[in-house]
Amino acid sequence: MSDAGAHKYRLATELVHIDCDSVKDNYNAASVPIYQTATFKQHSADGSGGEYDYSRSGNPTRTAVEAHLAKIMRAERAFVVSTGMTALDVVLRLVKTGQEIIAGDDLYGGTNRLLTYVAQHCGVKVHNVDTTEVARVEERLDPVKTRLVLLESPTNPLIKIADIRTIAARVHAVCPAALVVVDNTMMSPYLQNTLEQGADIEYHSGTKYLAGHHDLMAGVIGCRSAEVAEQLYFVINASGSGLGPFDSWLLLRGVKTLGIRMEKQQSNAQQIAAFLEAQGLTVHYPGLKSNPRYELHRSLASGPGAVLSFETGDVAMSERIVEGARLWGISVSFGCINSLISMPCKMSHASIPAEVRKQRRLPEDLIRLCVGIEHPDDLIADLTSALRKAGVNVKE
Numbered sequence: 001m002s003d004a005g006a007h008k009y010r011l012a013t014e015l016v017h018i019d020c021d022s023v024k025d026n027y028n029a030a031s032v033p034i035y036q037t038a039t040f041k042q043h044s045a046d047g048s049g050g051e052y053d054y055s056r057s058g059n060p061t062r063t064a065v066e067a068h069l070a071k072i073m074r075a076e077r078a079f080v081v082s083t084g085m086t087a088l089d090v091v092l093r094l095v096k097t098g099q100e101i102i103a104g105d106d107l108y109g110g111t112n113r114l115l116t117y118v119a120q121h122c123g124v125k126v127h128n129v130d131t132t133e134v135a136r137v138e139e140r141l142d143p144v145k146t147r148l149v150l151l152e153s154p155t156n157p158l159i160k161i162a163d164i165r166t167i168a169a170r171v172h173a174v175c176p177a178a179l180v181v182v183d184n185t186m187m188s189p190y191l192q193n194t195l196e197q198g199a200d201i202e203y204h205s206g207t208k209y210l211a212g213h214h215d216l217m218a219g220v221i222g223c224r225s226a227e228v229a230e231q232l233y234f235v236i237n238a239s240g241s242g243l244g245p246f247d248s249w250l251l252l253r254g255v256k257t258l259g260i261r262m263e264k265q266q267s268n269a270q271q272i273a274a275f276l277e278a279q280g281l282t283v284h285y286p287g288l289k290s291n292p293r294y295e296l297h298r299s300l301a302s303g304p305g306a307v308l309s310f311e312t313g314d315v316a317m318s319e320r321i322v323e324g325a326r327l328w329g330i331s332v333s334f335g336c337i338n339s340l341i342s343m344p345c346k347m348s349h350a351s352i353p354a355e356v357r358k359q360r361r362l363p364e365d366l367i368r369l370c371v372g373i374e375h376p377d378d379l380i381a382d383l384t385s386a387l388r389k390a391g392v393n394v395k396e
């Protein structure tokens with residue numbers, strides 16, 4: 001790990017403390033300026049002189065948010081691209097025909113769709129395994145063919161925990177050329193640092209907690225080695241997937257409040273998980289002591305986050321609960337300051353075929369809650385009323 005990753009202050013402070021020197025602004029602007037330009041004038045006919053020439057290749061506002069995120073993620077280098085799926089797409093360009101990918105079996109729906117495309121069109125084999133069992137990953141490791149091991153922890157929507165540290169160590173021991181890649185969207189860099197746990201690449205949907213307000217789409221990729229950084233930069237520049245100046249600026253603004261948002265959302269989520277568990281419902285949340293992976297998650301992350309899911313045992317009842325909520329917006333996605341409720345099998349994960357959902361034991365009645373920053377009593381009161389209207393006998 002390079003010294004560039006060393007932090008002077010605690011993460012909550014580092015998030016707010018932006019090094020404006022990464023942008024040489026003539027007017028000492030307190031907020032990094034938006035360089036809304038496609039091209040930059042050069043000093044000479046041979047094109048030399050300027051640090052920037054064309055915004056596909058580089059833009060000062062993008063550089064500022066990338067430098068800030070590299071610091072937060074303790075990465076050698078970080079890149080921002082147009083969406084979270086673009087982040088995965090960029091990483092997948094490092095895989096060649098004939099090579100193999102090992103990935104989880106409870107992945108984000110869009111990830112599943114892109115991996116299926118790659119498997120069908122690019123001559124790459126994708127093994128979907130239960131990454132909560134290290135042995136299931138080990139069985140598929142091939143010292144020659146394995147190129148990527150793609151993990152999410154906690155997974156979404158079943159909130160399953162993978163032992164990232166142990167898996168990364170085993171993968172590197174058996175397949176020195178393989179890259180361990182973690183989609184860390186659910187935890188955000190505030191709660192979990194996977195590069196320190198042995199991942200080679202960590203990526204995020206910046207659309208979620210990093211931006212925090214559901215007003216932009218972005219993807220973030222951080223990596224540990226300069227060599228991998230060069231490969232990633234080549235793809236981003238070649239394909240033109242870098243984030244535009246205005247969205248880069250919005251993302252930087254969002255990141256500054258990641259700490260307080262996450263603390264509040266998490267504390268609300270903890271109270272809601274306890275409330276639902278007290279109703280006798282099956283609740284999936286790594287902040288509950290009843291969660292079999294409670295200790296493992298604590299060893300990987302500094303908190304359980306703000307997404308949880310629960311089962312009611314009845315699809316129609318779940319639908320009534322979702323539709324009965326007033327304060328909770330029915331929406332896909334998470335990471336916003338507003339609380340959201342959804343049924344993954346009908347919404348975010350509907351792109352996974354029904355029989356595959358069944359195979360992966362994704363309950364059709366599952367309700368996902370993405371907890372925001374509202375007052376927890378209002379959130380619980382609204383849930384109570386939705387549960388009662390749906391026929392659940394709620395205990396006070």
Ligand SMILES: *Cc1c(COP(=O)(O)O)cnc(C)c1O
Binds near residue numbers: 152333
């Ligand atoms: C939302 C999400 C993505 C995709 O990100 P977009 O910004 O929507 O493209 C990938 N992984 C996880 C875990 C997500 O939640």
